[in-house]
């Protein structure tokens with residue numbers, strides 16, 4: 001009954017988890033199957049089918065849709081919304097929303113343009129643009145994570161303030177930029193008749209990186225858990241506030257990248273540009289199957305969702321259909337996507 | 349008779365005018381199921397929270413393996429091998445069983461893949477999760493890749509209990525684990541409780557269900573008005589006795605066998 005006996009018990013009664021260390025590792029086949037299960041868990045099948053369906057329809061309706069030049073156009077047209085939607089996805093996964101993302105991007109881009117203009121140092125300009133986007137996202141993130149304010153309200157305020165700030169900063173006029181580094185992402189990359197840009201590859205690389213972070217790291221698991229059930233996450237020992245803040249910072253990084261991408265596409269920083277960028281990014285995320293309730297979804301879905309939005313706009317234009325019908329089609333898709341999410345949630 | 353693995357002496361906790369803990373004592377030994385019973389508002393949850401770091405008592409001592417400890421958070425207590433299954437279960441429904449069992453304690457790949465690229469070792473976690481479930485006799489879930497929300501209430505409870513069992517090397521606390529379950533599922537959870545005990549872990553079971561308490565407990569801690577008023581063995585007393593003590597109809601330990609109370613310092 002003395003300390004020695006107590007010690008003896010501790011030695012024999014090793015932690016239960018520790019007993020399992022000797023388990024054999026799974027084989028290659030198991031790994032591949034596991035990977036497939038993971039890859040489709042975000043529910044990307046529906047959006048993928050929708051994208052293919054729309055593409056087939058437009059290919060049948062027009063001669064111009066399925067051409068290398070039009071496909072290149074669709075991709076380059078998707079980049080900026082795609083980068084905004086990347087940050088948006090992560091925030092929505094935490095059951096938040098970011099109404100200010102496009103406004104932050106626009107402010108960052110006018111700041112970059114102005115700094116280039118006065119200093120002619122594009123590198124410093126990009127760094128300052130990055131700092132602006134990070135700082136603004138950090139403010140949203142701090143208000144949401146530390147003060148427990150609703151993301152909708154925080155980012156609505158941020159949207160209003162930042163939009164006004166961009167106009168004040170520029171006197172409401174756009175700033176043209178002529179600089180190789182700033183325009184670098186717009187550099188054409190011709191491959192087999194396609195006219196990609198460096199920006200297209202950077203966009204895909206950003207998604208690949210985000211996919212990895214969200215699905216293959218502990219941080220990603222924690223982001224999903226915080227969005228799924230914050231109290232359960234907290235009780236599991238996850239520092240939920242820190243995770244939330246980190247998500248807003250990563251989103252800020254995406255918005256800075258979006259600003260650079262926007263200047264690569266059109267070397268002109270317009271303080272009133274991308275006025276519906278926030279809603280477009282939310283549309284892409286929702287159509288891509290990420291739940292507005294948080295915890296479910298992922299960036300692959302958003303990539304497809306972004307393409308669906310662009311393909312609809314592009315295809316309907318090619319088919320000579322009034323652009324207002326494009327808005328109707330997009331709007332219907334969003335509601336349908338949320339409806340499907342709601343129904344499948346209820347079925348659980 | 350072994351020494352208690354976790355014990356508390358004269359714990360006090362006030363919430364304004366309410367005295368939730370009024371000099372409460374507590375103890376549980378390894379390989380033992382200690383049931384905690386008491387009327388509503390007796391202070392059971394407060395006692396358990398104090399033991400698991402969810403709240404800090406105003407005064408009193410908590411000893412783990414005979415050493416004085418002070419837990420400032422549930423994570424603190426967990427680091428010391430004390431796991432709690434909350435009544436709310438605290439699982440992330442959209443994550444799979446394996447991710448839930450390792451939530452907040454994810455395992456990374458060895459080498460640079462884990463240290464620099466932060467790559468999770470999902471296969472290893474799944475293997476370990478499956479082994480834990482198997483070892484605990486939880487075979488109803490088809491795969492540890494199943495999302496928790498696709499499980500029944502009893503299966504979810506089993507996952508939460510298995511998580512606690514996998515990590516709670518010393519003490520596992522269960523707050524009303526069968527309250528929301530049907531008879532068959534409750535029976536399975538009680539079976540789990542026994543298995544955890546049989547591995548030498550101390551189990552604290554809060555329950556209002558007397559038949560279940562008598563079925564699974566080795567000793568019963570009867571709480572009333574913020575104090576332990578009796579510590580009895582289910583073999584020595586009847587349910588009526590326990591209810592009588594619980595409700596104050598009879599004074600603590602009066603006329604019933606005393607289960608080694610007080611325990612002393614374990615020497």
Ligand SMILES: Nc1ncnc2c1ncn2[C@@H]1O[C@H](COP(=O)(O)OP(=O)(O)OP(=O)(O)O)[C@@H](O)[C@H]1O
Pocket residue numbers: 363366367368386387388389390391392393394395
């Ligand atoms: N955070 C708190 N603030 C104020 N009073 C509290 C708090 N927590 C508990 N109490 C009070 O302390 C007393 C003991 O509560 P406790 O929850 O520990 O009881 P219990 O035995 O778990 O009851 P039940 O069986 O209903 O769960 C009650 O009077 C309760 O109202």
Ligand SMILES: [Mg+2]
Pocket residue numbers: 392393394
């Ligand atoms: Mg209680």
